[in-house]
Structure formats: structure tokens, C-alpha cells
Amino acid sequence: MAPKRKYTPEQMRRAIEAVKRGEAVSASASKYGIPRITLRNKITGISPAVCSMGPATILTVQEEQILVQWLFALADRHFPISRKQLLDDVQQIIINDNRKTPFTNNRPGKMWYQAFLKRHPEISERTAQNLITSRENVTEQQMKSWFTEI
Structure with a gap:
């Protein structure tokens, strides 16, 4: 079964903004409750910033x-x-x-x-x-x- 997302799009948006302001990816990920790799993939463009599962x-x-x-x-x-x-x-x-x-x-x-x-x-x-x-x-x-x- 696919993993369940435990964060909201709003949390993701805030985390991305924090990284763009200069905050470290790992610090921003833990602060907003988002997996570090997921946040890194969204920032680098590997996966789209807004997408639904499935x-x-x-x-x-x-x-x-x-x-x-x-x-x-x-x-x-x-x-x-x-x-x-x-x-x-x-x-x-x-x-x-x-x-x-x-x-x-x-x-x-x-x-x-x-x-x-x-x-x-x-x-x-x-x-x-x-x-x-x-x-x-x-x-x-x-x-x-x-x-x-x-």
C-alpha cells in the first residue's frame, strides 16, 4: 500500500519558502513535518511542488x-x-x-x-x-x- 502523506500543501509551501529564504533543507523539513528527501525533490524540480498521490x-x-x-x-x-x-x-x-x-x-x-x-x-x-x-x-x-x- 502506498504511504500516506502526513503534511498539508500549506506546510509544503511554507517549507519551500523557508528554503528559498536561506534556511537549510533539513531544518525546514523537520520544522514543517515534511520528509527531507521529499522537500529536496520539490525544490530541485525532480517532482512537482503541488501534486496528488495516485x-x-x-x-x-x-x-x-x-x-x-x-x-x-x-x-x-x-x-x-x-x-x-x-x-x-x-x-x-x-x-x-x-x-x-x-x-x-x-x-x-x-x-x-x-x-x-x-x-x-x-x-x-x-x-x-x-x-x-x-x-x-x-x-x-x-x-x-x-x-x-x-
């Missing part, structure tokens, strides 16, 4: 944000979609855009779905319940009057 996502950050907004819009209209439907829609986006992916039949799998939920913690998977029309059409005034009567 492979790049198939959808861009903007596309994923649009997808999240679409999911919330559907949920607000009482039409939540299932995992299967989400994966079908992402597959359709990939096919329409003719993107090269590591997915079988251009369909994201369980790991992509779990990573997507991890990248967007505001989304959660829930079981939708059907509401009968009489329950859905109850107004706030009817609720208040019911509680006053009871």
Missing part, C-alpha cells in the same frame, strides 16, 4: 463537481439515483467523450465509486423510500394543527 482521475475536478451538483438536483426533485445508474451515466460520459480508460467496457467499477464518494464526502448512499401522495402533500400548517390537537 493516478489522475478519469473525470476532471470540474466534471466531478457538475456530477455532484446534478446528483443533488435530482435528490431535491425526489428522484435520487442508484449506484448502478450513476455508473451507467459516467460510462455514457466516457463513451460520448471517447476517453481512454482502464475500465472494462469503459464502465467504472466498485473502486472508482468508493473513491468518488471519498473525494466528495457531502454525498452519501441511502436507500430511497417511496412516499404516498398523502404524506408528501402535508403542509407545515397541517402538522402544527395536528400537534396542537394531540
Whole structure:
């Protein structure tokens, strides 16, 4: 399993600035909690100063944000979609855009779905319940009057 990053981009930025001001790489690395070799590689240009761990996502950050907004819009209209439907829609986006992916039949799998939920913690998977029309059409005034009567 890949190592976990234990520092923030802000810590890295401060450490790089400190080295540029003349501080020693080892002193700056220990001060900001960054591995010395990692800081040296960022300063010398061996690795980019800002990068994320792991492979790049198939959808861009903007596309994923649009997808999240679409999911919330559907949920607000009482039409939540299932995992299967989400994966079908992402597959359709990939096919329409003719993107090269590591997915079988251009369909994201369980790991992509779990990573997507991890990248967007505001989304959660829930079981939708059907509401009968009489329950859905109850107004706030009817609720208040019911509680006053009871």
C-alpha cells in the first residue's frame, strides 16, 4: 500500500519558502513535518511542488463537481439515483467523450465509486423510500394543527 502523506500543501509551501529564504533543507523539513528527501525533490524540480498521490482521475475536478451538483438536483426533485445508474451515466460520459480508460467496457467499477464518494464526502448512499401522495402533500400548517390537537 502506498504511504500516506502526513503534511498539508500549506506546510509544503511554507517549507519551500523557508528554503528559498536561506534556511537549510533539513531544518525546514523537520520544522514543517515534511520528509527531507521529499522537500529536496520539490525544490530541485525532480517532482512537482503541488501534486496528488495516485493516478489522475478519469473525470476532471470540474466534471466531478457538475456530477455532484446534478446528483443533488435530482435528490431535491425526489428522484435520487442508484449506484448502478450513476455508473451507467459516467460510462455514457466516457463513451460520448471517447476517453481512454482502464475500465472494462469503459464502465467504472466498485473502486472508482468508493473513491468518488471519498473525494466528495457531502454525498452519501441511502436507500430511497417511496412516499404516498398523502404524506408528501402535508403542509407545515397541517402538522402544527395536528400537534396542537394531540
